[in-house]
Amino acid sequence: MIKCIAVDDEPLALEIMEDYIRKVPYLTLAGKFENAANALHFLQEEPVDLVFLDIKMPDITGIQFLKSLKYPPMVIFTTAYGEYALDGFNLDVVDYLLKPVPFERFLKAAAKANETMSATQQKGNTVDAAWLNDYIFIKTEYKIIKINLEDILFIEALKDYTKIYTQNLPVLTLRSLKSFETRLPADKFIRVHRSYLVSLNKINSVEKNTVMIANQPIPISDGYRDRFYDVINRNS
Numbered sequence: 001m002i003k004c005i006a007v008d009d010e011p012l013a014l015e016i017m018e019d020y021i022r023k024v025p026y027l028t029l030a031g032k033f034e035n036a037a038n039a040l041h042f043l044q045e046e047p048v049d050l051v052f053l054d055i056k057m058p059d060i061t062g063i064q065f066l067k068s069l070k071y072p073p074m075v076i077f078t079t080a081y082g083e084y085a086l087d088g089f090n091l092d093v094v095d096y097l098l099k100p101v102p103f104e105r106f107l108k109a110a111a112k113a114n115e116t117m118s119a120t121q122q123k124g125n126t127v128d129a130a131w132l133n134d135y136i137f138i139k140t141e142y143k144i145i146k147i148n149l150e151d152i153l154f155i156e157a158l159k160d161y162t163k164i165y166t167q168n169l170p171v172l173t174l175r176s177l178k179s180f181e182t183r184l185p186a187d188k189f190i191r192v193h194r195s196y197l198v199s200l201n202k203i204n205s206v207e208k209n210t211v212m213i214a215n216q217p218i219p220i221s222d223g224y225r226d227r228f229y230d231v232i233n234r235n236s
Contacts, residue, residue, distance in 0.1 A: 002110075002117060004050035006032045007039045007065070008078065009057045013099065017052050017078070020106045026114055036065040046223030047194060048073050050094070050113050055079040066091055070159075071178060071194075074116060076109050136184075138164065138173045145171055149188065153213050154198040155180050165216075192228050193221045206232060 004027055006017040014032045021029045030048050033039040036057055043051075053075050055062040066075055075091070080099040094116055095109035135148045151166045157177035164171040181191050191197050192211055196218050204212045209225070211218045220228055 001028050002026055002050050002113060003028055003030050003048045004052060005030050005039060005042065005048050006052040007036060007057075007062070008032075008052075008054035009034050010054070013054065013078070016101070020101075020103055021052075023103070024107065024110050027110060036060045036062070040065065040068070043069070043073075044194060045221050049117060050074045050076065052076050052078055056081060063091065066093075070157075071176065074113050076113065138171055138175065140171060140173055147171065149184070149199075150201070152189075152199050153202045154196060154216070154218060155189075157195045165214075190224075190228060190231055192224050193219050194223070200231070200235075 004021060006014055006021065006029070008014045008017065011034065014034065018029060018032055021027045027050075030046065031039075031042055033042065036059065039051075051073055053062040053065065055077055056079060057065075060068075062077060062079070066072055075093040076095045076097060077093055078097045078099060078101060094113045097105060097109055134150065135146055138145050138147055147164065147166060151168065153165045153167065155177060156163045156165065158172075160174075161172045162175055162177050162180070164173065177195070177197055180189070181197050184197070188201060189197055189199055198211055198213060198218060202213045204214070206212070206220075209220045211220060
C-alpha cells in the first residue's frame with residue numbers, strides 16, 4: 001500500500017483527488033489539506049509515501065513546500081498551469097497532472113508512483129555484506145570508522161547530518177536516517193520518530209510518548225507509535 005496525502009487550496013479539487021485515491025486499490029489516503037502549513041505539520045509527525053501537491057496556493061507554493069522538506073516523499077504535482085512542468089522535472093517529481101485531471105491520467109500517474117516505490121524497495125533490499133554482519137563502516141569527515149551494532153544506542157537525524165550515539169563517542173555522517181532504517185536489522189532497531197531510530201536492546205524504559213536510553217529521553221511520534229508498541233508488546 002502507498003500511504004498518501006492530498007494538498008490543494010481548492011475544496012472541489014481535494015474532493016476529486018480523494019475520490020480518485022479511494023478508487024485505486026494500492027493507494028490509501030492518510031489526510032487532505034487545504035493549506036501547505038497544515039500538511040507540513042502532519043508530515044513532521046506522520047510520514048507518508050506520496051503527496052498529491054497543488055502548485056498555485058496562497059502563502060506558499062507547492063514548489064516552495066517541496067523544497068522545504070529535508071526528506072521528501074514521492075510527489076505528483078497537480079495544477080492548472082502547464083508552465084510549471086519544467087520545475088517538476090527539475091525537482092524529480094513522479095508525475096505532473098494538469099487540471100481538470102481525467103481519472104485515466106490519474107491512474108497512470110499512480111502506477112508510476114507504484115513502480116517507483118517498488119524499485120526503491122528492491123534497491124534497499126540489496127544489502128552489502130558489511131550491513132549483514134554485526135558491524136558497519138561509517139564514513140565521517142576525516143576517516144572511515146567501524147561501529148559494532150551492539151554499541152549503537154540510537155541514531156538522530158540532524159539538519160545536514162545523521163548522528164550515531166554509541167557507548168563511546170557519537171559519530172557524525174552524511175548518510176541519511178532512512179538508509180539506516182532500511183538496512184539495519186529490523187529485529188534490533190526501530191524508528192520511533194522522524195528524527196530518531198533506536199536500538200531495542202538499549203531501551204531502559206518506555207513511558208507514554210517517551211523512550212529512555214542511557215538517561216536520554218527520546219520522543220515517540222504519532223506516526224510511529226502503533227508499530228513501536230506492537231513490537232514492544234510482542235517481546236513482553
